[in-house]
Amino acid sequence: MESTRTKQAKDRWNWLWEWANPVKFMALSGKALPWVIGLTVISLTVGLVWGFFFTPEAINFGSSVKIIYVHVPSAMMAINIWVMMLVASLIWLVRRHHVSALAAKAAALVGVVMTVIALITGAIWGEPMWGTYWAWDPRLTSFLVLFLFYLGYMALWAAIEDPDTAADLTSVLAIVGSVFALLSRYAVNFWNQGLHQGASLSLDKEENVADVYWQPLVICLAGFVLLFIALLLVRTRTEVRKRRIHALEMRERMADA
C-alpha cells in the first residue's frame, strides 16, 4: 500500500506531469504563449536598447563591451538549451512521455542558432581583443564540439523514420553531448590556459561585471530565456500537431486497406 508521504510527493508534481498529456499541453501552452511573447518583447527591447544606447565605454574593452549583450546571453542559452534537452530526454527515457521527447526535438534548432550566434559574436569580438578570430582555446573548442553535437542531434531525428526509436537514440546522444555542454561552461575553470576569460555573470559579486553593464545584461538574459520559452512552446505545439497528423494518416491508410 502506498504511503501518505509518497502520495503527497506525487501530488506535488502533478502540475508538471499535466504538461505531458498532449491535449492538456496544447491547452496550457495556448494560454501561456501570448503572455510569454509579450514579456519576451518587453524584456528584449528594454535590455537591448539599454545595452546598446545607454552603457558607457569599458576601461579594458572600450565600446566593444556592447557585444556582451548579444554574446553572453546567446552563449548561456546554447549551453542551457542542451541541459533542457538532456532533462527532457531523461524524462522520455524513464517515463516515456511523448511531449518531453518532442520538446527536446523542438529545442534543438533554437539551440543551434544560439550556438552559432555565440561563435560568430565571439569571433568578431576576439579579433580586436586577442588579435585573432579563432584559437583552439578549451572553451571555444568545446563550444565548437557542442555545435557539432547539435547538428548531429538534428540529423539523427531526421534520419530515423520511427519516432520512438528516434527519440531513444537522440536521448542517448543528448546524454553524451551534455559532457561538452558542461565543458563549454566550466572548461575555463579547470584548464588554466586559453584566451577566454571566466564567467561574466556569477553569484560571487567579485566576479561580476560592474553594475552599469550587469543590469541591462540581466534583462537581456531574461529576454533570451523568454524568447527560448516562446519558441519552445510554438515549436513543441508544431511537433504535437505533426504527431496528430501522422496518427490520422495512419488511420486513413488502415481504413483504405
Place this chain on the structure above:
Amino acid sequence: MPDLGKYAGAILTSWAATLALVVLVIAVSWWQSARVKKKLEAAEARRKGS
C-alpha cells in the same frame, strides 16, 4: 546613435548577425507552425467528412 569609435564595425556586425539569426529562427518556427496547423485542420476535416 552612440559613438562606437574604432569598434563600430565589430559591434554593428555582431548585433546585425544576432538580430538576423534570431529573426530567421522566429520566422522559420512561425512558418512551420502555420503550415502544420493548416495541414492538421485539413486532416481533421477529412476525418469528420468520412
